[in-house]
Amino acid sequence: MAEQCACGGRTMLVFTCSGAADVGELGDRAARRLSRETRVQMSCLAGVGGNISGFIASANGADLVIAIDGCPVSCAKRTLEGRGVAKFKHLKVTDCGFVKGKTVLSEENVAKVVEHAKRFI
Numbered sequence: 838m839a840e841q842c843a844c845g846g847r848t849m850l851v852f853t854c855s856g857a858a859d860v861g862e863l864g865d866r867a868a869r870r871l872s873r874e875t876r877v878q879m880s881c882l883a884g885v886g887g888n889i890s891g892f893i894a895s896a897n898g899a900d901l902v903i904a905i906d907g908c909p910v911s912c913a914k915r916t917l918e919g920r921g922v923a924k925f926k927h928l929k930v931t932d933c934g935f936v937k938g939k940t941v942l943s944e945e946n947v948a949k950v951v952e953h954a955k956r957f958i
Contacts, residue, residue: 853905861906863940880892905929
């Protein structure tokens, strides 16, 4: 069951770079859990990158957009910015204390990233 929040009827989206690195997968799993546990809905970063108008319009129209990137390359952030989505909160998994190429994918680590992302809500 999703937890209650004080967000009212706001539209909240999360986009994640699901890159090939361990931290990319960790970010993806965190976004999926965030979507299950809160009123934040996961949306398709590939749709934004593919210039699909509906995904871009949804991102621009949302009250809150969270971009989760695994590493400092920041593919999600750059994809959103590249399509004109300027208003979003950005979280890098590596800023949560994880190291690219040296991170164990565990439920505990997913939970840590989710807790960081929940700070934006």
